[in-house]
Amino acid sequence: MHTRHRFVAVSASALLLAGTAASASAAAASPAPSTxxxxxxxxxxxxxxxxxxxxxxxxxxxxxxxxxxxxxxxxxxxxxxxxxxxxxxxxxxxxxxxxxxxxxxxxxxxxxxxxxxxxxxxxxxxxxxxxxxxxxxxxxxxxxxxxxxxxxxxxxxxxxxxxxxxxxx
Incomplete structure (x- = not known):
């Protein structure tokens, strides 16, 4: 049971990091507001x-x-x-x-x-x-x-x- 909780926590962390990286790269790809x-x-x-x-x-x-x-x-x-x-x-x-x-x-x-x-x-x-x-x-x-x-x-x-x-x- 303890191993299963650790797996879920590690999986959730990996998904969270992947989502953060994806949104950061999407923000970098979108053009900056023009001055x-x-x-x-x-x-x-x-x-x-x-x-x-x-x-x-x-x-x-x-x-x-x-x-x-x-x-x-x-x-x-x-x-x-x-x-x-x-x-x-x-x-x-x-x-x-x-x-x-x-x-x-x-x-x-x-x-x-x-x-x-x-x-x-x-x-x-x-x-x-x-x-x-x-x-x-x-x-x-x-x-x-x-x-x-x-x-x-x-x-x-x-x-x-x-x-x-x-x-x-």
């Missing part, structure tokens, strides 16, 4: 807001916008050369601005200093460890809203300002 690729960023002035659009190939990743005291390049920690007193940091993660072969896929601006009503500077500040980061610079505290648009995938940051389109009649 969202940040391919472009565009900026424009509208009558009552400046707009930043970040274009993504693949699924739009979670994106955060937060106020920061200064802008720094990810990885190096060097200060981003944009003048301003107020800054926003935009982070997309998980995302990359390069493909699996390491080739750059981002075609947008690296550092620009537009003279828009509110937005005074914009830069790609990082493509590091699955996080793509941008920075925006302002002379005065920005009031902003965000939204996600689909088909094609893009993240939108609208920064409010006074109406510049009103005619003075």
């Amino acid at each position: 969202s690729l940040v391919v472009n960023a565009r900026i424009a002035a509208h009558c009552t807001f400046d707009r930043v659009i970040i274009d993504v190939k693949g699924k739009l990743p979670p994106t955060t916008v937060q106020r920061v005291r200064e802008l720094r390049y990810d990885g190096s920690g060097k200060r981003v050369p944009l003048a301003g007193k107020h800054f926003l940091e935009i982070k997309l993660s998980p995302a990359a601005a390069h493909n699996d072969a390491g080739k750059n896929v981002y075609k947008g601006p690296r550092l620009i200093k537009p003279n828009l009503p509110k937005l005074k500077g914009f830069a790609l500040t990082g493509d590091f460890e699955g996080v793509v980061t941008f920075g925006a610079a302002f002379h005065s505290k920005p009031s902003y809203t965000t939204k996600q648009l689909h088909h094609p995938e893009r993240f939108v940051l609208d920064i409010a300002h006074r109406n510049i389109c009103r005619s003075s009649h």
Whole structure:
């Protein structure tokens, strides 16, 4: 009787190990989820807001916008050369601005200093460890809203300002 219990226990262990190995190899064989690729960023002035659009190939990743005291390049920690007193940091993660072969896929601006009503500077500040980061610079505290648009995938940051389109009649 004791030998029979040992046989059943050994058989059960072998089946359990075989099942674990089979599921591990199945997981290894299935393709890994593709990383969202940040391919472009565009900026424009509208009558009552400046707009930043970040274009993504693949699924739009979670994106955060937060106020920061200064802008720094990810990885190096060097200060981003944009003048301003107020800054926003935009982070997309998980995302990359390069493909699996390491080739750059981002075609947008690296550092620009537009003279828009509110937005005074914009830069790609990082493509590091699955996080793509941008920075925006302002002379005065920005009031902003965000939204996600689909088909094609893009993240939108609208920064409010006074109406510049009103005619003075």
